[in-house]
Amino acid sequence: MILQTENLNYVYSEKTPFEKTAVKNVNIGIGENDFIGLIGHTGSGKSTLVQHLNGLLKPTSGKIYFEGKNIFDKDYDLNALRFKVGLVFQYPEYQLFDETVEKDIAFGPRNMGLSEEEISQRVEEAAHIVGLKPELLSKSPFDLSGGEKRRAAIAGVIAMRPRVLILDEPTAGLDPVGRNRILEMLKNYRQEHNTTVILVSHSMEDVAQVADKALVMNKGEVFMYDTVEKVFSHGEELEKIGLNVPYVTKIFAKLRANGVYVPTDVFTLDKAEKVLLKLLKREGKE
Amino acid sequence: MKDLTFGQYLPYDSFIHKSDPRTKLLLTLGLIVTAFVSFNFYSLGLVIVFTIMAMIVSKVPISFYLRSLKSIWFFVLLTAVLNVIYIKGDNLLFSFWIIKVYAEGIEKAIFIAIRIALLIFISSMLTYTTAPTALTDAIERLLSPLMKIGIDTHMFAMMMTIAIRFIPTLIEETNKIMSAQKARGANMDSGSLLSRVKAIIPILIPLLISSVRRAKELADAMECRCYHGGKGRTRMNSLKASWRDAVCTLSAGLLLAGVILLNVFL
Ligand SMILES: Nc1ncnc2c1ncn2[C@@H]1O[C@H](COP(=O)(O)OP(=O)(O)OP(=O)(O)O)[C@@H](O)[C@H]1O
Ligand SMILES: [Mg+2]
Numbered sequence: 001m002i003l004q005t006e007n008l009n010y011v012y013s014e015k016t017p018f019e020k021t022a023v024k025n026v027n028i029g030i031g032e033n034d035f036i037g038l039i040g041h042t043g044s045g046k047s048t049l050v051q052h053l054n055g056l057l058k059p060t061s062g063k064i065y066f067e068g069k070n071i072f073d074k075d076y077d078l079n080a081l082r083f084k085v086g087l088v089f090q091y092p093e094y095q096l097f098d099e100t101v102e103k104d105i106a107f108g109p110r111n112m113g114l115s116e117e118e119i120s121q122r123v124e125e126a127a128h129i130v131g132l133k134p135e136l137l138s139k140s141p142f143d144l145s146g147g148e149k150r151r152a153a154i155a156g157v158i159a160m161r162p163r164v165l166i167l168d169e170p171t172a173g174l175d176p177v178g179r180n181r182i183l184e185m186l187k188n189y190r191q192e193h194n195t196t197v198i199l200v201s202h203s204m205e206d207v208a209q210v211a212d213k214a215l216v217m218n219k220g221e222v223f224m225y226d227t228v229e230k231v232f233s234h235g236e237e238l239e240k241i242g243l244n245v246p247y248v249t250k251i252f253a254k255l256r257a258n259g260v261y262v263p264t265d266v267f268t269l270d271k272a273e274k275v276l277l278k279l280l281k282r283e284g285k286e
Numbered sequence: 287m288k289d290l291t292f293g294q295y296l297p298y299d300s301f302i303h304k305s306d307p308r309t310k311l312l313l314t315l316g317l318i319v320t321a322f323v324s325f326n327f328y329s330l331g332l333v334i335v336f337t338i339m340a341m342i343v344s345k346v347p348i349s350f351y352l353r354s355l356k357s358i359w360f361f362v363l364l365t366a367v368l369n370v371i372y373i374k375g376d377n378l379l380f381s382f383w384i385i386k387v388y389a390e391g392i393e394k395a396i397f398i399a400i401r402i403a404l405l406i407f408i409s410s411m412l413t414y415t416t417a418p419t420a421l422t423d424a425i426e427r428l429l430s431p432l433m434k435i436g437i438d439t440h441m442f443a444m445m446m447t448i449a450i451r452f453i454p455t456l457i458e459e460t461n462k463i464m465s466a467q468k469a470r471g472a473n474m475d476s477g478s479l480l481s482r483v484k485a486i487i488p489i490l491i492p493l494l495i496s497s498v499r500r501a502k503e504l505a506d507a508m509e510c511r512c513y514h515g516g517k518g519r520t521r522m523n524s525l526k527a528s529w530r531d532a533v534c535t536l537s538a539g540l541l542l543a544g545v546i547l548l549n550v551f552l
Contacts, residue, residue, distance in 0.1 A: 015349075017296055056465050079471060087469040095466040097491040107488065111471030142495070156470060 001065075002164060002196055003030040003053055003085070008062035010048055022048040024220040026062075030164070030198065035190055037207030037228065038200045040217035041242045046200045047090060049217070050166050053198075054085040083112050086162030090169045090200075092153030096141035101132070101152050104141050108160040126159035127152075129189055131181060147178040154182070158189070164196040165189075171206055183210050205246050208232070208267030216243065229265045248272040295417050300345035301530060302415045307424035309531040313538045314412045320538075320545055321404040329548035330400060336541050337407055346414045354410040355403060362402050369395035418450040427525060440516025448504070456497070463492050 010023040022045045030036060040046050051057040052064055055071050055078040064071050071081055086108075089095065098104040102123055109119045127137060130151040136144065141152055154170060167186070171179040187210045190197045201207055207214055207228065214231040216224040218241045224231050231238075235245045235253060244250075245267075252266045252275075262279065266272050297303075302310070317337070324330040341351055355362075375390030413421075426443030433439055464474070467488045474485045 017298065051465065054469060056468060079473060082469055082471050089462065089466040089469065092466065094496055095463055095488075095492055097488045107467075107472075108470040111473065160470070 001029040002032050002067060004028070004065040004068075005052070006063040006065070008049070008052060008064065009060045010045075010052065010057060011060045012048075014060065022220055023052070023059075026220075026222055028215065028222060028225060030196060032196060033190075033194055034196050034198075034213055035187075035211045036196075036198045036213045036215055037211030038198055038215045038217065039202060039204060039207055039243060040223075042202065044217040045220040046202075046217055047168055048220075050087060050168060050198065050200060053164070053166060054082050054087050056082075056087070083108070083160045084162055085164045085166065086157040086160050088154050088157045088165070088167040088170060090172065092156075092170075093146065093149035096149060096153060096156075099140060100138055101127075101141050101144065102137040105137075105152065105156045105159050108156055112160060122159045122161065123155075126155040129158055130155045130185055147174055147181075150174065150178075151182070151185075161193075162195065164198065166198040166200070168200045169202070170199070171201065171203070179206070186210055202243075204232075204238075204244060205268075208246050208249070216241075228267065232267060233264055294413065296346050296350065296414045297417075298345040298415075300343060300415065302340065302344045302411070302534075305530045305534055306525055306527050307416050307420040308428055308525060309527065309534055310412055310416055311421065311424045311428065313534055314408055316538055316542070317408050318405055320542055321401050321408070323549070324545050325549050326552055328552045329545040330397065332541065332544050332548060333404060334400065336537075337404055337411075340411060341407065344411055344415050346411070350414065351407050351410055355406055358402070358406060362399050365402065366395040366399045369398055419447055422447040422450065423525065438516065440519070444516070452500070455500075456493075459496060460489065460493060463489050 005026050005028050008023055008026040009021070012018070012020045012022055024045075026049060038046050038050070048057065052059055055064070058072060066081060066085065069076060071078065096104050098107065105123045105126055106119050109122050114122070123137070124134075127134065132148065132151055132155060136148065136152075141149060144152060150170065154167065158165065165186075170182050170186075174182070183206060186197055186199065189195070199207065199211060211228055214224070214226065214228045215222065216231060216238065223241060224234065224237075232245045232249050235250060238245060248269060248271075249267050252262050252264075252272070255262050256264070260279075262275055266275055317333075321330070321333045321337075324333050341348065370387055370391045371385055373388060373391035373394050374386070375388035377389035379387045379389055379392070381387065416424075422443045425446065426439055429437075429439040429442070464472075468474070472485060472488055474482070474489075477485070
């Protein structure tokens, strides 16, 4: 386990009429090299939960452990933790500020106190990972397109080479092409760099496409935490809390109910196509 | 937005919450003036009792009023200490080195401290019990006679409404950007003065850019809904004075009468 939470609770505006419990009794463990999809209805506490994992929010009660150490111990270096647990906020493009994209991506590494040589190497690498063309690096971040801005902001966190990369709805407001690019980029990044990734989303399709495990939240509590396959097999329960399993998964469940033999782990169109073609070939032979 | 303090509307359901904002605004001013013209302990005591009663009627927990005092207690203390040191009188209590403390000084200091505390309590009561939009509405209506001499009070009130409306948004946005930059290792609480000033830039620039964007969006949205200034505009919720306002005004009037009597005869 690289990250662990113990009876985590968080209350906004405690002891006022606006009091709101956003995270309730969360106990989760996140393993090394996991790819976790964090799903939940809007307001279910996803963003609040992930801001605890790099110590930006201090829990009202409960504990958080990174590599076995309590991050709110008195002598724990929270600033150093933020480089190890990289958090990309929702709509990260609004945090860009520097003159050039290059300088903006370098902000994190520079705060780490790295040498100029190391910094420029990391900036180049991060830009390459997110698929930003090198000629964009010398432009002002405000001259980029929306999707490019988003990728530049993600590069700013990747450049810190975090052990755990957390992204809060990185595909929100992007078109299907932009969305796909970011998801595929994350998938490759995780494989090539052996990192842990937590992807916050309220799209089951996103989670199905890239994650291995799904953490479902409902009203601040953990509703389910298991492999994507197991979680998606509880379609009805998920629907009760306002979440939909992907359409293909639903159709395949119906097929199975009607006696057609198809596997349970079909979440994406690509996979569905492959399975169906195989099935048709077999029927053709018989 | 972790610490709600001075100037925040608290949506409880009380007699005072339901009163007309115009009445509340005028009576708040009246009450403050009364507190400052209470010259002896009896009349000031009456104002204190009245204010505490009003605080209880407002249903806002007393802890909120005390919290509003927290940000200025130092100022109150300083004023009191200065009064103790500088006021000269006939009854010398004690002296050491060059400082002479008179009974009059102590009395004056207590008066000033109580008056400032009352000022804070009374004005917090107004903001705690009145939604900002209702308050600007009241200001617009109270200033409307100025329209006759060519001052656009509607514009003034609209500007105030928008400014007040966006304060929480701006605070939220600032917090979000600060968190985002902290997540990239920005260090805002330590280091030399120069490095702290530098640390503001990554927050200030995104904030400015988003404010300009918001302003543009708001202007477009207002134009799309055919906003063209105050001329010929009617209201969805018009302000109406009710029996509550009569009760408020009457009790404030009684207080004023009591204070004057106590001032004169005791
Ligand atoms: N700064 C804040 N102050 C007070 N309440 C807040 C604040 N931020 C969030 N909340 C409340 O806490 C709850 C959880 O919010 P959170 O942002 O964690 O949800 P979320 O799952 O990320 O939602 P979304 O999918 O809309 O981003 C919500 O009910 C929200 O209203
Ligand atoms: Mg969120």
